[in-house]
Amino acid sequence: MNAVRIGTIFTCSGRTRTASVFASNTWSWASAWHLTASGRYNDTRVRNLDLRNDGQANSLSGEHHYARLNPAMGLTWAPSAQLQAWLGYNEGSRAPTTTELGCANPDQPCRLPNAMASDPPLQQVVTRTLELGMRGLLAGRHQWSASVFRAINDNDILFVASEQSGFGYFRNFGQTRRQGLELSLSGPLNAQWTYGLHYNWLEATYQSAETVGGTSNSSNTAAQAGTPGLDGTIQIRPGDRIPLVPSQMLKLHLAYQPNAAWRF
Numbered sequence: 001m002n003a004v005r006i007g008t009i010f011t012c013s014g015r016t017r018t019a020s021v022f023a024s025n026t027w028s029w030a031s032a033w034h035l036t037a038s039g040r041y042n043d044t045r046v047r048n049l050d051l052r053n054d055g056q057a058n059s060l061s062g063e064h065h066y067a068r069l070n071p072a073m074g075l076t077w078a079p080s081a082q083l084q085a086w087l088g089y090n091e092g093s094r095a096p097t098t099t100e101l102g103c104a105n106p107d108q109p110c111r112l113p114n115a116m117a118s119d120p121p122l123q124q125v126v127t128r129t130l131e132l133g134m135r136g137l138l139a140g141r142h143q144w145s146a147s148v149f150r151a152i153n154d155n156d157i158l159f160v161a162s163e164q165s166g167f168g169y170f171r172n173f174g175q176t177r178r179q180g181l182e183l184s185l186s187g188p189l190n191a192q193w194t195y196g197l198h199y200n201w202l203e204a205t206y207q208s209a210e211t212v213g214g215t216s217n218s219s220n221t222a223a224q225a226g227t228p229g230l231d232g233t234i235q236i237r238p239g240d241r242i243p244l245v246p247s248q249m250l251k252l253h254l255a256y257q258p259n260a261a262w263r264f
Contacts, residue, residue: 012048012049012050012051012052012060012102013048013049013051014046014047014048014049014098014099014101014102015046015047015098016044016045016046016047016095016097016098017044017045018042018043018044018045018095019042019043019044020040020041020042020043021040021041022038022039022040022041023038023039024036024037024038024039025037025038032077032078032079033075033076033077034075034076034078035073035074035075035076036072036073036074036075036076037071037072037073038071038072038073039069039070039071039072040069040070040072041067041068041069041070042066042067042068042070042093042095043065043066043067044065044066044067044095044124045063045064045065045066046062046063046064046065046066046095046096046097046098046101047062047063047064048060048061048062048098048101048102049061060102062101062121064095064096064101064121066093066095066096066124068093068124068126070090070091070092070093071090071091072088072089072090072091073088073089073090074086074087074088074089074090075087075088081137082136082137082140083134083135083136083137084134084135084136085133085134085135086131086132086133086134087131087132088129088130088131088132089128089129089130089131090128090129091126091127091128091129092126092127092129093124093125093126093127094124094125094127095124096122096123096124096125096157096170099170100122100157100170101121101122101170103159103168103169103170104121104122104169104170104171105169106162106169106171108169109162109164109167109168109169110167110168110169122157122170122171122172123155123172124155125153125154125155125156125157125172126153126154126155127151127152127153127154128151128152128154129149129150129151129152130149130150130151131147131148131149131150132147132148132149133145133146133147133148133182134146134147138187141187141188142185142186142187143184143185143186143187144183144184144185145182145183145184146181146182146183146184147181147182148179148180148181148182149178149179149180149181149182150177150178150179151177151178151179152175152176152177152207153175153176153177153178154174154175155172155174156172156173156174156175156176157170157171157172157173158170158171158173158210158212159212159213160173160210160211160212160213161211161212161213161214161233168212168213173208173210174206174207174208174209174210175206175207175208176204176205176206176207176208176242177203177204177205177207178202178203178204178205178245179202179203180200180201180202180203181200181201182198182199182200182201183198183199183200184196184197184198184199185197192256192257192258193254193255193256194254194255194257195252195253195254195255196251196252196253196255197250197251197252197253198249198250198251198252199248199249199250199251200248200249200250201247201248202245202246202247202248202249203241203247204241204242204245204247205238205239205240205241205242206236206237206238206239206240206241206242207238207239208236208238209235209236209237209238210236211233211234211235211236212233212234212236213233213234214232214233214234215230215231215232216230217232217234219234220232220233220234221233221234221235
């Protein structure tokens with residue numbers, strides 16, 4: 001994070017450094033079965049420096065350390081070159097950003113993105129993903145794949161509402177879940193034309209209750225009470241959809257290659 005500026009005065013700077021070690025190995029047997037296990041150890045240090053209030057009670061300055069070993073395992077069955085199935089499980093993590101850490105005190109909420117408050121710690125977000133799928137060839141030339149997945153975030157970070165109207169702060173609030181289906185098909189139409197399509201259905205939901213800011217939102221508490229709704233909050237219930245995440249996506253592409261030198 002670069003320094004946050006109010007007017008022409010720089011008030012805070014932040015830096016995140018991550019070091020990682022990764023190891024992986026694959027075991028094969030009976031010519032069709034393959035088991036892959038891997039692990040990544042992440043060590044992240046986040047440092048915020050308050051250029052105006054360093055050392056004071058409301059200072060943004062802080063040193064934060066996050067470390068975690070994220071395992072992954074995948075089992076693949078490939079009876080032929082035309083068919084392959086897989087089952088995978090993996091874990092991932094991310095440390096809070098300098099901005100999230102710079103606005104995490106419920107006693108000193110902030111109005112993002114132009115102001116921040118003091119700097120208490122947040123826990124890192126941990127994602128656990130399970131995936132099952134198949135892929136293969138149609139007529140020896142058209143590649144297809146189909147998979148289902150579920151990913152659960154623990155200690156997810158959300159900007160929640162403060163008791164002070166119009167303000168809020170970041171906090172670890174519970175779980176979110178993303179699950180869905182992916183389908184794809186691609187291949188040549190002739191010697192010069194190729195095609196591809198990819199469809200994704202996604203259900204992204206909150207799995208924990210929380211209260212978020214709802215300023216000027218028609219579904220906030222003030223609007224439901226019959227007032228204009230310029231100020232108010234929104235109550236999240238488990239199972240509510242996460243906004244701004246599309247539930248369906250379709251991608252199409254067409255390629256033309258008249259010769260070895262050009263491709264459109």
